[in-house]
Amino acid sequence: MRISFPFIIFLVLFTILIFGVYNNPKIVRSPLIGKQIPSFNLEELSSGKIINQEFFYDKASVLNVWASWCLECLREHRYIADLKEREIINVFGLNYKDLRDDANGWLDIHGNPYEIILYDNFGNYAMNLGVYGVPETFLIDKNGIIRKKFIGALSEQVYYEELLPMIEKINEEN
Amino acid sequence: MINELSYIGYFFLILAMLNSFLLISSKTILYKININTAGLISLTSRMHFPILLLSFLCLIYSFLIDDFSVKYISDNSNSALPYFYKVSAVWAGHEGSMLLWCLILSFWMFLVSKSSESLDKEFRENFLSIMGFLNFGFLLFLIFTSDPFEKNLSVPIDGRDLNPLLQDFGLIVHPPMLYMGYVGLSVVFSFAVTCCIHKEFKKEWATWLRPWLLLSWSFLTLGIALGSWWAYYELGWGGWWFWDPVENASFMPWLMSTALVHSLIMTEQKNIFKNWTILLAIFAFSLSLLGTFLVRSGILVSVHSFANDPTRGIFILIFLGLIIGVSLLLYSLNADKIKDNQSFDLISKESFFLINNILLVTATFTVLLGTIYPLILDIFGLEKISVGTPYYNLTFLPIMIPLIILAGVIPTLRFDNNSNLKNIAINFIFIALTSLVFILIFSIINLYVMLGLFLFFWITINLFIHLFKNLSWMHIGNRFKQNIGMYFAHIGLAIFTLGATIVESNKIEKELIMKTGDTIKVNKYTFEFEKFFREDGPNYESLKGKFNVFKDGKLISVLNPEKRLYFSNQSGMPMTEAGIQPGLSRDLYVSLGNLVDDNSWSVRIYYKPLVRLVWLGALIMVLGALLSIYFQINRNKKRRTT
């Protein structure tokens, strides 16, 4: 007893820390995963048409939260564009806390990779989605259930090794 | 030629490594081939520090002459940086702070080598060899994973700047103090391990060890207090303790070494708790190593964000695991043979010391649990949580309250009889009444304030009664000298407690939008936002606000909170510098938030009663420890001469 007690504490702690070194403390799993996408009534960015969550049903989709003032969004722009070209999934955008003119200007310069863009100028809907670090990318299946969330700009690795395989998997489901 | 100084610095590092290798081989290899190693151990353990100091000076000099061919310098300095920040930038990053760590480690070994002649010869040699092992190991780590003299492939024209958050007086002095404390515990640790090897812990050894422990405890206390003070004025939120992982990392060794200070008293005076003292010594240093690891590896999210790197983290971790694992193994194998030869009653001063130790170690465990629990959940893939102030308020504070009560009781007890329990009861009633009078006079309704007041009076009045009672029969002499440090340390704790409880329960915090010309009344003070103006520093642009503070219609202070934008950090956030009018009874604190439109700002205005007592209390504790050291060293000298 006397010999083992301090030593056990040490061993437990040491094991935890060994695993801890390879752990990224900044990733927080969203509680919305596995749940229905929260309902909304938002204007479409350019047309001003009102859209609700029904839009997400019957085909799987990617919802990318972006803004014209967000520098990181530019970095992942080509992956979003590439995704649209592949035509394997709906690509929607959620324009976050932006001005309409700025957003449209940004799209004119860099190209519009989205089929439809929801306009969330006060960030209210983004708050319902638990967005905290723009850009964020949600993967939503055809039943409107959130399957996965990526925080921060998509990197080449995340795009090819995580996002694309997951889309394939979701598309294969009945 | 002069840029070649970084090579010379590197050369000294290698030299120091060879020197420390010589030191550890004296006891392990050389003595087998019949070389007289006694002189060699003394020499090498003293040479280590000057060699590393030369290396360190080379790095400082390279910083001063802006030698951007060195990667560490181009990453952490800039030609526009004022010279004193160039010096402090030496320990702003990982590599430099590891070098500082090694330097301080060698400095402690130097001191020990100089003043350990009174110990048994064999014991001393083993003791210095173990310190040599630590020095050697850390140097290996420094040279192979974090060489501060590494060259850039191409020399940049100018350096990236020092992190603006670190360009500050507090950050010049905070890390060296903290490291002095962390690393000072290595002396106690090496001593304990040597005790394990010798299967013995003599009473006079404990007497020798005590000043060393108190000295590193003082540095640790100062370091933590400085860090808290820095966070208070620099982060702009007016808090003095955040239960941030990095703060916890320094707080755990502090709690553990505080427990050790008390258990060592028992070992020294009553020849008991020997085993336990050794274990605490091992844990105290282990926790300071853990603290370094947590801060350096970046595995926890913290306000003090440092660059992190998993491979480096794993190196430190394995090295630490070796040190701690081997020492615990030695302890497990040999500790049974180190026996206490005295016994004590269940109700006695000794038992109270034991309770003090139990509470302090439990408090340490609580902080440790709160710090790493989110990590454990993360590893098992469970829902991620945050552990913050509300958790510690519910778990840590309840442990502290009985501990503070003990701090007022234990000094008044005597070792030999238990009859003074009655006195404690009388004192309790008296002190409760005093607190009640205060509570009624100031019509205090807040529970925390009542508690804080009571604890404050409890310690101070108990100690004063004890002091005056003893003065009558005690020829001002040994007993007084022996206790005076303790009086100060405990009164420091009382003052800290008073400050902490009152500032936390009576502070006023306003967050509002002010236009120039607006006024707002906070407590008895009227703050007028007169204007804001531009006033640049050497390497930053700055906008200052001018706030006039009136009390009863009279101008009592002008505060200039600032927003700074460092040249090197154009895309980053502007830095906040708070405007503070300090005072013993209260601080007035203004910091600027965001600019809302042309002339209105979001502003934070804080009224912080007695916040200074938090740091004053810590300083008085340190003063107490220093007095103890002084009188003990005097006593030891006298004993030796007679």
Next chain:
Amino acid sequence: MKKINLFLYFICIYNILFSHDVIGEQKFNLIQEQLYKQIISETRCMVCQNQNLAESEAPLAIDLKNKIKEMVEEGKSEKEIKNFLVERYSSYILYKPPFSHQNIILWLGPLIFLIILSYFLYRNIYLRK
């Protein structure tokens, strides 16, 4: 004067880029204000390294503070507001971890440790004479 304008311009740009709004006027009563202050001091700012909402001036923190204020004004209870936050951002946002089964060791650990340690020391130091 020109220099001031340049710097102001930068700070304005900064605000436009990263936040459009600041905390609005507070219009609620004393109890509500206390609740509001308590909640924002026990809630984590998700974007910052380690700050609570009260301390933070990050845009999202300001949005959340405004939302919390709005909910307090509507008369929502502490529990409802915290649930609102947890549903969106997970328990990570609370500085006070919930008393759930996964956190049982966290909450009871200190007590268990206290008991074990007391027993351990009683046996090894007191009984060993």
